[in-house]
Amino acid sequence: MEKKNTILPSDEIFTTSIRLTVMLILFSHKKILLNELKEILQLSSGNLDHHIRKLVNVGYINTRKSFFPGRPLTVVEITSKGYIEFKDYLKKMKKILNQIPLD
Numbered sequence: 338m339e340k341k342n343t344i345l346p347s348d349e350i351f352t353t354s355i356r357l358t359v360m361l362i363l364f365s366h367k368k369i370l371l372n373e374l375k376e377i378l379q380l381s382s383g384n385l386d387h388h389i390r391k392l393v394n395v396g397y398i399n400t401r402k403s404f405f406p407g408r409p410l411t412v413v414e415i416t417s418k419g420y421i422e423f424k425d426y427l428k429k430m431k432k433i434l435n436q437i438p439l440d
Contacts, residue, residue: 348426350395355380355388360415360423363398368414371400389413397422 351357358378362369375385392398397419403410415423 348429350391350397351423351426353388355384356392359388359392359413360397360419363413363415364420364423364427368412371411371413374413392419 351360355378359374362374375382378385389400393400396416399414399416401412403412
């Protein structure tokens with residue numbers, strides 16, 4: 338019997354397209370301003386905040402306040418744990434996708 342590849346429950350955090358996209362952006366760029374992320378994803382503040390909190394709660398990203406003359410800025414950055422977990426997730430997905438015949 339052929340062994341099935343499945344996504345483990347620990348990967349559940351990445352199953353929404355928003356959180357997956359946030360992690361892809363942070364995996365590539367390490368950090369981004371929250372307002373830039375909001376603009377890229379075309380989300381309301383409340384919707385984005387919900388997904389950011391989910392990723393912060395599992396330790397995959399951090400947010401920190403920074404001050405630019407005249408206004409506060411929020412920076413979103415990937416953690417070491419988030420980088421490692423997301424890299425493992427991408428490797429697993431690549432393995433699964435490579436098994437799909439495209440002919």
